[in-house]
Amino acid sequence: MKQYDIVIIGGGPAGLAAAVSAKKNGVDSILILERDKELGGILNQCIHNGFGLHTFKEELTGPEYAGRFIDQAAKLDIEYKLNTMVMDIRADKVLTAMNREDGLFEIQAKAIILAMGCRERSRGALNIPGYRPAGIFSAGTAQRLVNMEGCLPGREVVILGSGDIGLIMARRMTFEGAKVKVVAELMPYSGGLKRNIVQCLDDYGIPLKLSHTVVDIKGKERLEGITLAEVDSKGRPVPGTEEYYSCDTLLLSVGLIPENELSNGMGVEMNPVTSGPKVNESLETNIEGVFACGNVLHVHDLVDFVSEEAAAAGKNAAVYVKTGVGKRSGGHDIVLKAVDGVRYTVPVTINPEHMEDSITVRFRVGNVYRDCYVSAYFGEERVIHRKRQIVAPGEMEEIKLTKEQLMQYADLQEITVKIE
């Protein structure tokens, strides 16, 4: 059985950044396993610009951003296998994987970094009634068809869900000659970035209908049209508000789900809110030496933050490999609690002994809040109290905690993050 110090599952932005960082932190024996035919993951089909402002201080397209990391990985001689599917990971870090050349093979890893990314929610998960004709795509599938295959999924388009991929695809389809009639969003606010509403919808006069959903799908072979209706505060369609749109294509951008089938299989503990693993300050899961980063951990809006998070996971995995098993002793875990509008935090525990000088705690809110404060309580004491004009579920938030700060609270058990 082949052995590696660190095996990284997934060669997208998270896996690449984790590999580069692990290598730079002194581990040579690294293997990336990627299921697609090239490295770069979903960035390869995200041909729009807007990536890299934080990481490279310039605005890049998805493939360019991926290209920078692929170049770094090549320069560092990081080993990878393409077209390779990891079938199973055991808790003792033996992976079973498969590809055309090697068939079925096993690898023993000292540390594993989970970087499998996420998938799109499908129509079925929404229980949209109606027929089941051709012409209904998740936005990402349509994105792949257009950007990678050069095939146009349809000519008259309705988009359900205002997640970023949906917004981006509204513009893409418009550029390729399709007519995007409307974007409907179930919630009273958009799930995407504000800039994408401006530059993908407003620029092209595409209406965004908030608090609307698809209530019927017409067409037996190919889609012929859909019916939109307004929804009440509980998300139920309001009778009498139905409006029919003829269209041959319905794109769904209704949420992303971390792909944790492998993590579940090996016994990694999950956070039901994020559908990703519960991790500590080192981005390590409940299984020692198994780390997670990127969209498999929690769905991000910005790849720059994925890279930053993944670099931390890569570094921590390298430290783990070099200091050896069982190094986690001393200090105690402070539990992070998400309450009052904060849905979750990543990480869920921090051990001040093991953290770097500072740590970024990322979280999402459950609703739109205006003129509010993001607060963190150390026990009963409010330590962070930051004014925000607006926070929204579509945009990830963060607070920074320093080691120095935490060390001042010797017996601190709990930090509460909330919106006030």
Place this chain on the structure above:
Amino acid sequence: MFDYDVMIIGGGVAGAASARELSRYKVKACVIEKEEDVCCGTSKANSAIVHAGYDAAEGSLMAKLNVRGNQMMEELSRELDFPFKKNGSLVICLHEEDMPSLQTLYDRGVVNGVKELRILNKEEVLEMEPNISDNVYAALYAPTAGIVCPFSLNIALAENANVNGVEFKFDTEVEDIKRIDGGYKLMTNRGVYQTKCIVNAAGVYADKIHNMVSEKRIHITARRGDYCLLDKSAGGHVSKTIFALPGKYGKGVLVTPTIHGNLLVGPTAIDVEDKEGTNTTREGLDLLIEKAGMNVRNLPMRQVITSFSGLRAHEDDHEFIIGEAEGAEGFIDCAGIESPGLTSCPAIGEMVADIVSKKLGLQKKEDFIATRKGVLDPSTLTKEARAVLMKEKPAYGNIICRCEMVTEGEILDAIHRPLGARSLDGVKRRTRAGMGRCQAGFCSPRTMEILARECNMSMFDITKSGGNSKIVVGTNKDTL
């Protein structure tokens, strides 16, 4: 002057089973199907249950064929290599006052010849199925009930018939039938055929076909059933098929594991005018969730991966009509095949073949091939056997559908076998590629590429399920 001895109208389970049983004889037979593949109507969207046989009225043809079909299924699944499992079923009785109805079912089952039936008390039920509602009073347990993959069953029957010489004509719709001397003339959208015998296995259209030749009218209602399919992570919620005590509209909502480990909840029962009306409705889906929760606790409905609906071919008297139509010699009806039609299909095939062979004086052939191998699922092999397979055929090392772990090798097999797949749904029904939790989001572009390459089609000709169900409509910027 006759093109065929017998033409079978419809490639669903009833037509395919009839074709397979007829292919034991020296006969020139042909199945004509209006869709692009077999298993496109009622057979593809149902509960996938092999019923024990206590539902149908004592002495009815339905009861007889149900019990016989149930007994034949296991052997058939071995012969034709399709997945089948006897998981047993429970009919849940929630109230003491309904016990007479449960007892009636038991008694009827005994008369119908169902073996091993037992009535369980509350404790026994909850021990067997911990997720049954606490309100359960008793249940009828039928160990002989099972679950089957309806696609595999239908496709296996058709493939085996085809290998034994039965022709299949797809995208062929019967427009009219005329009586001629010694047989019939079938007018279709793809030409005219003359045949000595006709088997009418046209599902929800069986009345339309029947009424083309017989003065004694029959009437089939399309009775829609909505279903929700849940992720495999919910598949263990119950291990047996859980029925409600039957009401006016059939057997009510059931909750069952599927043969592939998902959880299936359904169906509703709504009579519809449109014989193609397979659209789900919000009311239907809401009702389903409400009803299913009555018998089974904590159903994880958040894990629904898809919902769909199927149409039962409900005949007014709720009975199978199998036999020569009145005043139409050589026209054999196989109509009103609704639940337990899937269960009964092996017995239906037997009965139809018996009638036709006697009618035409057919002789059995010596070289009938009784067995067939299904699409090889490499995950069923030992590690060593799988390694050998991958060495010989590297396509088995290439995963295309990552949710169901379907390899390129399986998709190639599905395309190149007899009556092979020509559409995304065709591939899906043969391999399960695209049937998983992402619902083909990732694999459909890749499956399209494989289909295009293997069938010498362009990406623009690939359909979801034949006809006008094209996946992509053009190339980038082609209208600019």
Place this chain on the structure above:
Amino acid sequence: MEERNLTCISCPMGCPLTVVMNGAEVVNVSGNTCRRGEVYAKKEVTNPTRIVTSTVRVEGGSADMVSVKTKEDVPKGKIFECVEALKDVIVKAPVHIGDVIISDVAGTGVAIVATKNVE
């Protein structure tokens, strides 16, 4: 004096901007949290521009399509002309990030460059 409200698209923060104008002249920009916001606001009310991204066909390569972009912003009104100019373009593999596909697209003086390597 006229006031216009914009959402900054310079970065994902999406700051709400208020631009005060006197005719065609920008008098004041507020709401921005960085210098880029001011630059964007001034441009957006006088000569709005965008980066255009799309794809063109590749022959003989490891992929059928290569992604491209305008090397710099182009005037908003020129976006569709830029896209149309790419309609019949076919490039031969290999193509590398930064390779010029069209040197001056739609008379904007801006080049179309590849954003992906196709070997």
